[in-house]
Amino acid sequence: MMKSHESIKDDFTVIENLVGKIDSYEIGEENKYRVILKNNQEVDIKFNNYNQFTLFSLDVD
Secondary structure (H helix, E strand, O other): OEEOOOOHHHHHHHHHHHHOOEEEEEEOOOOEEEEEEOOOOEEEEEEEEOOOEEEEEEEEO
16 A cells, blocks of 8 residues: 555556566556566556555566
C-alpha cells in the first residue's frame, strides 16, 4: 500500500525503490502493467487506486 499520487509516474518511482530501476513498461489489462527492469527481469504490477491510498500487487518472474 502507498499513498495516492497525482500520476502513474509517481507510483512507478515507489515501485523502483522496491524492485529496481525500470527500463520500460507496457499497459496490459485494466490497471495492470508488465514492467521490464534494467536487469531484464519482468514484473507484473496491478494498481487499485482509492482516494487516500493505492494498493498494488507485484508478480515477479
